[in-house]
Amino acid sequence: MENKNGLRAPVSQKPHVVPKPEDTSTIGGTVSIEINDVKYSVPLGTTILEACRENHIHIPTLCHHDDLCIAGVCRLCVVEVTGMRTLQASCAYPITAPIKIKTSTPMVRKARRHIIDLMLSEHHGECYSCVRNNNCELQALAKEYGVDCYNFGHVKESQYEIDDSSYSVVRDMDKCVLCKRCVRTCIDLQEVGVLEAINRGGETMISTFMDKQLADVICINCGQCINRCPTGALHEKDTSDDIWKAIDDHAKHVVIQTAPSPRAAIGEEFGLGAGHSMTYELNTALKRIGFDAVFDTNFTADLTIIEEGTELIIRLYKALIEKDKEVALPQFTSCSPGWVKYLEHFYPEYIPNLSSAKSPQQMFGALIKTFYADKVGVDAKDIVSVAVMPCSAKKFECNRPEMEDSGFKDVDYGLTTREMAKMIKEAGIHLPEMPKTHFDSPFGDASGAGLIFGATGGVMEAAIRTVVEFVTGNKTEDIFEKANILPLRGFEGIKYMEIPIGNNVGPVPDLIKHLVPDWNWLKGAVLKVAVAHGTANAKKIMEDIKRGGKFSECHFIEFMACPGGCIGGGGQPIPTTPEIRKKRAEAIYAEDESLEIRKSHDNPSIKKIYQEFLNEGPCSHLSHKLLHTHYKKRGRYIA
Amino acid sequence: MLVVEKNSLTDEIEVLVEKYGKERSSLLPILQEIQRNHKYISDFAQQEIARLLDIHPVEVYSVITFYSFLNAKPKGRNIVRLCRTITCDLLGKENVVAAIERELGIKFGETTKDNRITLEYANCLGMCDQGPALLVNDKVYTELTPEKAVQILNSVR
Incomplete structure (x- = not known):
């Protein structure tokens, strides 16, 4: 039977055609639309969702995330578009022609309510006992749409077993709403590829390769999936109870180090803006x-700069002067445990390029249970060492068997920013109202160079501030304002920079005098460095190095597993968006600029520790024992 | 899996990748051939396919679990699929189910101990006018009665 348009297909099967602009010269121009009878002008190609948000019209979403590609799977963002028979997913509808949009009609409201009811019908778990209580997107939507009963029933019993095999990430699929944000995070954003949707229809669920446990597949523990999960289906493994226990045990000496990124973000958990x-x-x-x-983790960040910088100088000297072919260049940074595990799995042949220097967290752990234990006269076995990190992979890192160089577990617990905020709240403390206190001695001071480790490019900037002064003898300020x-x-995926050394070199500083006789061999050299954040960008650089491209000629490359660096870490407050990352980075750079000491080698505590404790200098026997490590060739085969 | 078996599987997949190309879209034909030749796609084969197509193993697994005719785990020598859709149901599917389960001593979704038959349900086989319908490997049997079904099963080796 033919319908009124003369087409044989029934109306219900007629494909929707998104109107194309009649005049292609308008591409890059604007188009005027009507949202709820108000006229707006938006750039051609803007999605309805973007247009609405730009104009302060709230559209609920669950699967949409600013960091991820469009999925259009949750359908909560549906709106009416005049002339269209069905509701349209506003996140996946690019505006190419003048259209009229209604965002709140009875049909829209009913559809959204139905979707929420359907999600709740399969959502098992009590809000009270959920880590995301009060910060859950599904809970917020249920409130927004006045859910007062389960219209389509409610699952009474748990359907899936909780996977807590990983040190870092716990998966509770009973709470999953199948928005696939974690899938897009893992495959597109990070290119690690742990999670995918398996099965079909009503049996669809998010799972791993062959439904293995998270600890048995190639997960780098970056926690980016946790940060994007709208519900409590993914969360970090909470160790705060163990820490309370240690605090309450008076026989234990409990110390904590705080990294720069949690400090720039924890306010968000207490209602402050980013x-x-x-x-x-x-x-x-x-x-x-x-x-x-x-203690301030920045202190060991400064130490990392000295150790890693010295290691770079040794590598360059061996490669350029001693013509040692075994030396692996470019040298890669090793502060990001997610990145380290990524390399161990995906590019194990490049492990020699990885700096042997431990991450600041682990360096501090080793020093606390040796140097500090001696200094305060506490038996190292009674010290419980905690680290507040923006990171879920730090939980895995502190449990690596090779991280016991002090004779004990160097760091006992890695806490995320979120867990820390929870503990502070539990203690009845409203953080923003606290008076200010300085860090404890003997590690008290830290430089701004250690602080900027938190943002992508920070490690490289800190290293260059030191290396430039070491080699040229000039102040960094004379070269860079x-x-x-x-x-x-900034947040460009991959950054590249060349720093010409010039023909004037300075004297070798005392600290590394025993390693290189002079700097004449670096005269006229150009130091080439690169920075990548997010493992997808790291992959691009690694593939380029494999091909022998531009990055294979670099000397030093900074890699961070998380987009934006540590400030966008998987342990940071939820939500984390590009805008929030930018603000956190600004906070870190502003704090850096406010400090007097902004170069690692100017830090008096660093000078002191090389005099008092690591007195054979950087990369010496003792520093190798405590501050350096080795890595494991893991490969990508899943047994 | 023995090293020799692994190597020959890798060789086989390499030939298939050569044949169909390294694009993502080659995944399905490659999986179908491996399924045809080996009756299932082992976790090793999945990872080799992923490596050669430069995708993630979990993506291969995701595709396999999506399709009923691709298996990630070994099944019986013969796969018997009974249509469970509404027409076959109205035409007496339940009696056939009872007879088959009694005859083989297993439930749907299970495999006989001797590995001879795996029982599964299928959605519409397109034989609604001749139901109940049964698929044995790739052969269709129609207008089943409990007796006829048992007879068919006994002829399957």
């Missing part, structure tokens, strides 16, 4: 909770 640094308020709060000493190395900042 970009408020809480460094000194956090110190007070931690002391009030009951930690015996609070205010010692800010701007080409390394």
Whole structure:
């Protein structure tokens, strides 16, 4: 039978055609539309969702995330478009012609309510006992749409077993709403490829290769999936109870180190906007909770710069002067445990390129249970060493068997920013109102160079601030205004920079005098460095190096597993969006600029530790024992 | 799996990748051939396919689990699929189910101990006018009665 348009297909099977612009010269131009009878003008190609958000019209979404590609699977963002028979997913509808949109009609509201009811019908778990209670997108939507009963029933019993095999990430599929944000995060954003949807129809679920446990597949523990999960289906493995236990045990000396990124973000958990640094308020709060000493991870970040920088100089010297063919260049940074595990799995043949220097967290752990234990006269076995990190992979890192160089587990617990905020709240403390306290001695001071480790490009900037002064003898400020190395900042996926050394070299500083006789061999050289954040970008660089491309000629490359670096880490407050990452980075750079000491080698505590404890200098026997490590060729075969 | 078996499987997949190309779209024909030749696609084969197509093993697994005719785990020598869709149901499917389960001593979704038969349900086989319908490997049997079904099963080796 023919319908009124003369087509044989029934109306229900007629494909929707998104109107193309009649005049292609308008591409890049604007188009005028009507949303809820108000006229707007938007750039051609804007999605309906973007147009609405731009104009402060709220559209609920679950599968949409600013970091990820469009999926259009949750259908919550449906709107009416005049002339279209069915509701349209606003996130996946690019505006190419003047259209009229209605965002709140009875049909839209009913459809959204139905979708929420259907999700709730399969969502098992009590809100009270959920880590995401009060910060859950599904819970918020249920409230927004006035869900007061389960229209389509509610699953009473757990359907899936909780997978807590990993040190970092726990999967509770009972709470999954199949938005596939984690899938897009893992495959597109990070290119690790742990999670995918399996089966079909009503049996669809998110799973791993051959339904194995997370600990048995190639997961780098970056936690980016946790950060994007709208519900409590993915969360970190919470160790805060163990820490409370240690604090309450008076025989234990519990110390904590705080990394720069959690300090720039933890305020968000207490209702502050993004970009408020809480460094000194956090110190007070931690002391009030009951930690015996609070240290600044930036101190070991400074130490990392000295150790890793020295290692680079040794590598360059061996390669250029001693013509040692075994030396692996470019040298890769090793502070990001997600990146380290990524390399171990996907490019194990490049492990020699990885700096042997431990991450700042692990360096601190080793020093606390040796140097510090001696200094305060506490038996290392009674010290419980905690680290607040923006990171879920740090939980895995501190449990690596090779991280016991002090004779004990160097770091006992890695806490995420979220867990820390939870503990502070549990102690009845409102963080923003805390007075400010400084870090405890003997590690007290840290430089701004250690601080900027938190943002992508920060490690490289810190390293260059030191290397440039070491080699040229000139102040970094003379070369880069205010010692800010701007080409390394910002969120471009891959950054590249060349630094000409010039013909004037300075004397070799005392600290590394025993390693290189002079700098004449670096005269006229050009130092080539690169920065990548997010493992998808890391993969691009690695493939280029494999092909022998531009990056294979670099000397030093910084890799961070998480987009934006640590400030966008998997342990950071939820949500994390590009805008929030930008604000956190700004907070870190502002704090750096406010500090007096902004170069790692200027840090007096660093000078002191090389005099008092690591007195054979960087990359010496003792520093190799405590501050350096080795890696494991894991490969990508899943047994 | 023995190293020799692994190597020959890798060789086989390499030939298939050569034949169909390294694009993502080659995944299905490659999987179909491996399924045809080996009756299932082992976890090793999945990872080799993923490696050679430069995708993730979990994506291969995801595709396999999506399609009923691709298996990630070994099944019986013969796969018997009974249509469970509404027409066959109205035409007396339940009696056939009872007879088959009694005859083989297994339930649907299971495999006989001697590995001879795996029982599964299938959705519409397109034989609604001649139901109940049964698929043995790739051969269709129609207008089943419990007796006829048992007879067919006994002829399957």
